Amino acid sequence: MATDAATVEQWLDRMADEIRASVGDDVHDLLIVGVHTGGVRVAEALHTRLGARDPLGTLDISFYRDDFTRIGLHPRVRRSELPFSIEDRTILLVDDVLYSGRTIRAALNELFDYGRPARVLLAVLVERAGHELPIRADFAGTRLELAPGQQVRLNHDDLGLSLRDARTGDPIDG
């Protein structure tokens, strides 16, 4: 199910419309925060479309993962950058894929260490069935179901998506 970048750009246009319709006049006041690494690229695309006044925020949730003692710590953890106060603001949290919900759980925990936002909305390109936590996307480009060994991943060079073998990372055709 490879999806080309042009299609994903259309999803993003539609998501931006939905976000505007949902948030209303305050849309320029949204604080947009992307989760490293894929989520940041998607967040950049939404940031441009929504004309957000504040700069883009980024989160690296490595220090908040619940599986770090099992998989060890990746040494190249990026610094989270939230160049604004989140106190009483509405946050649009953005990731590329929502699957188990553990990344978003970690991102919410980290976010709340910076302050108390008024509201957090979640936008993802792909909402994949198989949630392990009560976390749902408010805005999604697409919703899909995959076999357990499969993974959907953002292309390296553009916002297109490809289906990959979760273990080897090799592309799966079809």
Added chain:
Amino acid sequence: MVEAGADVQLGPDGRLRHFLTAEGLGRDRLTEILDLAESFAGVHDKSIKKVPLLRGHTVVNLFFETSTRTRSTFELAAKRLSADVLNLNVQTSATAKGESLLDTLANLQAMQCDLFVMRHAESGAAHFVARHVAPGTHVINAGDGQHAHPTQALLDALTIRRHKGGFEDLTVAIVGDLLHSRVARSEIHALRALGTREIRVVGPRTLLPNAIETLGVSVFHDIEPGIADADVVIMLRLQRERMEHALLPSETEFFSRWGLTPERLAHARPDAIVMHPGPINRGVEIDSRVADGPQSVILDQVTNGIAIRMAVMALVAGTAPREARP
């Protein structure tokens, strides 16, 4: 035993299990620790200065020698990683009643402590403890005798990298009492592994260890040529308390020949930074006008110490799966 740290500190999977010495760690691993520390520096920006990495871990600060800076930055680092911290001032505890080091350790392990941060007057003490702790327990050397103080060396390396961008083009001068300095020894190992162009040791003959040039450093016995055109000047504390013999005539004379004054510092590069592991002896090895001057990064070193200690604790405690613990 003193030099055999490298083999003890790595687990069978090659990951860092203890952190005992900078020696033998190699450029990649040292860079990995510096990078990780850099990402922890962002934790200071948050309103809640914590990350949950070591939640549920118990860190014991086991200090057989006094320390303010090192102990408190280890404590802050552990707390910012959400660990529970136990501070033991061992001079006033059971060891004073005759308990052996291994008995103290066995008791702490029986209390399910996971990570020991240890300072001891005996060289090799942290290695000794590392050999005897249970699997899943970690030891970090916070200074052992005159042997090593590896987290200090790394926080100095981080400070240098933050100010100078790298190590390849740098001349670093380490000045003063190298004989008693575990900091200098760890620093030389770390800075060499990181590719520093030139490392100089500068001090009176009586305060330089024999055969120090075998560590790959150039030796100077006068401060002006020693720091000439240096990018980094690291002043060491004159360790009067460790001096058993009359190695020096007086502190005043030491300052007149070796103290870093603004006039002497002018021999270094104009953009040179001045470092000191603390505590500083004003008017002994360093003039207040330098210690408090624009080239001094002494307080940056303290701040960077927290990030480095967070990185080292996260790396060692993250290497053992918790479910595999006894």
